Amino acid sequence: MPKVIKTKTEFEGRVLEEYVVVEGEGLTAWDAQAPLKFVGKKIPRIDGPERATGKAAYTFDVQLPGMLYGKILRSPHPHARIKNINTQRAETLPGVRAVLCYKNTPKISFRRQTFIFDEIVRYVGDEVACVIADDEEIAQDALELIEVEYEILPFVLDPEEALQPNAPKLYPDGNLLGGQPEVYQRGNLEQGFAQADVVIERTFRTQCALHNCMEPHGSVALWEGDSLTVWDSTQHIFGVREGLARLLGLPLHKVRVIKKYMGGGFGSKNNLGKYTVIAALAARMTGRPVKIVLDRHEENLATGNRPASIQRLKIGAKRDGALTALELKAIIAAGAYCLWPPSVGGPARELYACPNLKTEQYTVFTNTGPLSAFRAPGYVEGTFALESLMDELAKELGMDPLELRLKNYTEIDQTTGRPYSTKGLREAYERGAKLFGWPRRPEPQGQLRRGVGMASQIWSGNGMPPAYALVKINPDGTATVITGTQDIGTGTKTVLAQIAAEELGFPIEKISVEIGDTQMGLYAPLSAGSMTVASVGPAVRMAAHEARQQLLDVAAQVLEAPRESLTITDGLLSSPALQKPVAVHEVLKNLENFMIIGRGAREPNPEDVTVNTFGAQFAEVTVDTETGEVKVERIVAVHDSGRVINPLTLSSQIEGGIIQGLGYALFEQRVVDRNTGVVVNDNLENYKVPTALDIPEIVFEMVERPDPRANNLGAKGVGEPPIIPTAAAIANAVADALGVRIYELPLTREKILKALQH
Amino acid sequence: MATEAVRPRRRKITVRGPGKTLIKLIVNGETHEVLVEPRRTLLDALRKDLGLTGAKKACDEGTCGACTVLVDGKPIYACMALAIECDGKSIETIEGLAQNGKLHPIQQAFVEEDALQCGFCTPGQIMSVKALLDENPTPTLEDVKRAVSGNLCRCGAYPKIFKAALRAAKLLHQGS
Numbered sequence: 015m016p017k018v019i020k021t022k023t024e025f026e027g028r029v030l031e032e033y034v035v036v037e038g039e040g041l042t043a044w045d046a047q048a049p050l051k052f053v054g055k056k057i058p059r060i061d062g063p064e065r066a067t068g069k070a071a072y073t074f075d076v077q078l079p080g081m082l083y084g085k086i087l088r089s090p091h092p093h094a095r096i097k098n099i100n101t102q103r104a105e106t107l108p109g110v111r112a113v114l115c116y117k118n119t120p121k122i123s124f125r126r127q128t129f130i131f132d133e134i135v136r137y138v139g140d141e142v143a144c145v146i147a148d149d150e151e152i153a154q155d156a157l158e159l160i161e162v163e164y165e166i167l168p169f170v171l172d173p174e175e176a177l178q179p180n181a182p183k184l185y186p187d188g189n190l191l192g193g194q195p196e197v198y199q200r201g202n203l204e205q206g207f208a209q210a211d212v213v214i215e216r217t218f219r220t221q222c223a224l225h226n227c228m229e230p231h232g233s234v235a236l237w238e239g240d241s242l243t244v245w246d247s248t249q250h251i252f253g254v255r256e257g258l259a260r261l262l263g264l265p266l267h268k269v270r271v272i273k274k275y276m277g278g279g280f281g282s283k284n285n286l287g288k289y290t291v292i293a294a295l296a297a298r299m300t301g302r303p304v305k306i307v308l309d310r311h312e313e314n315l316a317t318g319n320r321p322a323s324i325q326r327l328k329i330g331a332k333r334d335g336a337l338t339a340l341e342l343k344a345i346i347a348a349g350a351y352c353l354w355p356p357s358v359g360g361p362a363r364e365l366y367a368c369p370n371l372k373t374e375q376y377t378v379f380t381n382t383g384p385l386s387a388f389r390a391p392g393y394v395e396g397t398f399a400l401e402s403l404m405d406e407l408a409k410e411l412g413m414d415p416l417e418l419r420l421k422n423y424t425e426i427d428q429t430t431g432r433p434y435s436t437k438g439l440r441e442a443y444e445r446g447a448k449l450f451g452w453p454r455r456p457e458p459q460g461q462l463r464r465g466v467g468m469a470s471q472i473w474s475g476n477g478m479p480p481a482y483a484l485v486k487i488n489p490d491g492t493a494t495v496i497t498g499t500q501d502i503g504t505g506t507k508t509v510l511a512q513i514a515a516e517e518l519g520f521p522i523e524k525i526s527v528e529i530g531d532t533q534m535g536l537y538a539p540l541s542a543g544s545m546t547v548a549s550v551g552p553a554v555r556m557a558a559h560e561a562r563q564q565l566l567d568v569a570a571q572v573l574e575a576p577r578e579s580l581t582i583t584d585g586l587l588s589s590p591a592l593q594k595p596v597a598v599h600e601v602l603k604n605l606e607n608f609m610i611i612g613r614g615a616r617e618p619n620p621e622d623v624t625v626n627t628f629g630a631q632f633a634e635v636t637v638d639t640e641t642g643e644v645k646v647e648r649i650v651a652v653h654d655s656g657r658v659i660n661p662l663t664l665s666s667q668i669e670g671g672i673i674q675g676l677g678y679a680l681f682e683q684r685v686v687d688r689n690t691g692v693v694v695n696d697n698l699e700n701y702k703v704p705t706a707l708d709i710p711e712i713v714f715e716m717v718e719r720p721d722p723r724a725n726n727l728g729a730k731g732v733g734e735p736p737i738i739p740t741a742a743a744i745a746n747a748v749a750d751a752l753g754v755r756i757y758e759l760p761l762t763r764e765k766i767l768k769a770l771q772h
Numbered sequence: 773m774a775t776e777a778v779r780p781r782r783r784k785i786t787v788r789g790p791g792k793t794l795i796k797l798i799v800n801g802e803t804h805e806v807l808v809e810p811r812r813t814l815l816d817a818l819r820k821d822l823g824l825t826g827a828k829k830a831c832d833e834g835t836c837g838a839c840t841v842l843v844d845g846k847p848i849y850a851c852m853a854l855a856i857e858c859d860g861k862s863i864e865t866i867e868g869l870a871q872n873g874k875l876h877p878i879q880q881a882f883v884e885e886d887a888l889q890c891g892f893c894t895p896g897q898i899m900s901v902k903a904l905l906d907e908n909p910t911p912t913l914e915d916v917k918r919a920v921s922g923n924l925c926r927c928g929a930y931p932k933i934f935k936a937a938l939r940a941a942k943l944l945h946q947g948s
Contacts, residue, residue, distance in 0.1 A: 058883050058884050058886060059883065059886065059888075062882070062883035062886070062888065063875060063879070063883055064891075065888050065890075065891030065894050066875065066879040066882045066883050066888060066891070066894055066895075066898065067826070067866065067867070067869070067870050067875070067879060068824075068825065068826020068827070068865070068866035068867050068895045069826070070891055071825065072828075072892065074825075074828070074829070074892075075819075075825035077820070077823070077825075149820075151809065151811060151812075225926075226926055227890075227892075227926055228828070228830045228836070228838055228890065228892035228893050228924070228925070228926050228927075229828070229830065229890065229892045230830065275890075275891065276890060277828070277830070277890045277891070277892025277893075278889075278890040278892060278926050278927060280926070309832060310830065310831040310832065310833065310835075310836075502890065503889040503890025503891065503927055504889065505886075505889075662886045663886060665886070666886050666889055666927070666929060666932060667889075669928055669929075669930075669931050669932070670889060670927045670928030670929065671928070672928070673928030673930065674926075674928055697831065697833065697835060698831050698835035698836050698924060699833070699835045703924060703926060704928065704930075705921050705924060705930075706916075706917045706918075706920045706921045706923070706930050706933070706934070707917055707918075707921050709917075709930045709931060709934075712931060
């Protein structure tokens, strides 16, 4: 029977307490030695061929009969009031079907006190109007014919300036999100610092980084009567459905959201976008399907970013390295809108045993493009500052950096006092150090200086209810997994097929997986927070288990064999009572169109332990003292994410996370012109992401310790962990090479050369 | 080169447009006649006029490589060529690689090595590898890196793309 309980779930550094209806208890995790046939095996993606042949239809590829295209007019000013819009000339251009703006659309509120088409624009790139036309070129032409009269308002770009009392205000209640900082405290900070033998305080700065997913954000909207279907490039089809229904005043069952393939999200596609709502409004207005996809420049202006941070971090320790106090004051530049501020203090609060601690976070509105989640939001930034300062502390104490980290190791979650369900960080340190050859003292230095550094990773990755799945066994002996999750490029479909095949005893070729459509009705949470496998996987296993039980019930009667004697392997039913194994379809073929339908739900999270992921990375760099160029030679990573379901797709995520972390460490940075608020590198020519030529040698291993308390798989997430410590490890290696530390990311040549002058 | 540029050209210049103009594109061996505005890129002609959405539009300004196709055997960014420039030319796209439902060895290697994550850049990566292997059947790792250095992958599948290209070279060698 379903139970209503209150549960605590950690999502991206914040603990949420909510009521959930839980089901699905009673299936214990496979133990570490269980002989598994599909789970834990390197199985190539089941949808790899579609992606490799160009057949996979992404939202960007959806073309419907009679479809119109939308292009959004964006503000050229960082802060202005729209006095008037004249769309007449645009509307008369042949091929233009509609122009939407605040004048002819319902006033739909969107994020705080703002609207889909607002009369105030708050950053360069904010939505002003939208042209709907027969083709994109025509829509683009028409944008230039819209006349907008702006009343220019004073603007503020810098978060520290925005906190000043006389700063221009983005909102009537001021520029600070929530009106006050987010504060976390434990112990007695003053006492902690008084007990310390060494106190170090530094300010770290991290840049604003842009996602640049390869598939731009976009939606296609189609009305059939009063029902709306939307194809959306999203990490959360059910979230988009809920948002659209709420904003458009529709019942949930009248909105269907589909996302079959997606070209990357990295957090920027977690939530409903304005373009989606505009596409739906325009499709209703014109009576035709409407597609709005953003171009690369819009991607870099309006779809989110990892916000810049300023972190004042103070650390106190005894001579033996034991931490006595930690204090963080962080300022985050939210941009113009903010749904979910990153938790920059997360690593400081959780990573080490430290009794006296305070984190204070100011999330500040500025007249720049809005932040969004970006792969381990807050933790990448926070880990850079914390792990940099830990290295400085080690230097000050004359300790090895790894030794200092081990000195402050904790088996207890410092924020709740609960033990960790499992924690493989010590093993990650030890194995990483061995693989890397730590501590290796670099050879004598010439023009090329070598350096080594390391950093630690902590992140939730625990997954959460609710998530549902069905497993159907079809009359032909195949099985279909149905769930409302989405594959954002991580290999979700493959992993779910492995779980179902394992539990059913079917060959994996007999399993198909249907996801990415709300019409299937089975809710699954957003694909973010490294929680898809740990949320949806257990529901799939439960559904497969139930389907298997039904199959055994039926087979026992059809085959006239004792039920307990029956086993299923490779899709064949065997029993000592049978002369030879019988294929599943042979059992079902005489039952007409009888279907087996197993139902599964994600079990609740444990209340008495904290489920987390851990890891450690080691970096070796060379720095060219003539050019300032940093070359990352080698990254060694060892992570603990519980049981590994698919080592092949997992290794891709690990490598990808490290490579994104490398870009963040060395060259990625949004640059905003101080005088105009214009992003000067809103394209892939000038915003530098890693290319094939930047890739270091990457060596990694998994601790691979199934976590029986986490869920019935023993698996945790791995999407975000690998990006978390990379920049910190590289920064520590660069500091080791240079002999001086740079406190600001990215570590550009200019900064390196400047540091070398001292 | 400079002197050549100022000399009047003998080649007859065809004036196209304004308005739509009829061109012939030979795509994966099939001839298509399409009516396009002169400003339409080869990429949009493939995607919108021919429904071949394998080549992806991720930047539309020659900075990412997701739209890489082969024109007369050479890899180009399809977003940087006008469709009318390709009139009468032979174009190879990702859709032309698999034959009779069987993956091309490069595609097979990409799947087996997991050289793709979201897959949006994959058709472009594969076409760049195709161009490399057509030209150089036994590339080194450095050759591969250079060949795909104009194809961005935000998921960071690069290490596996390198492996897949080298594996594909082997598969093609065994097959021939």
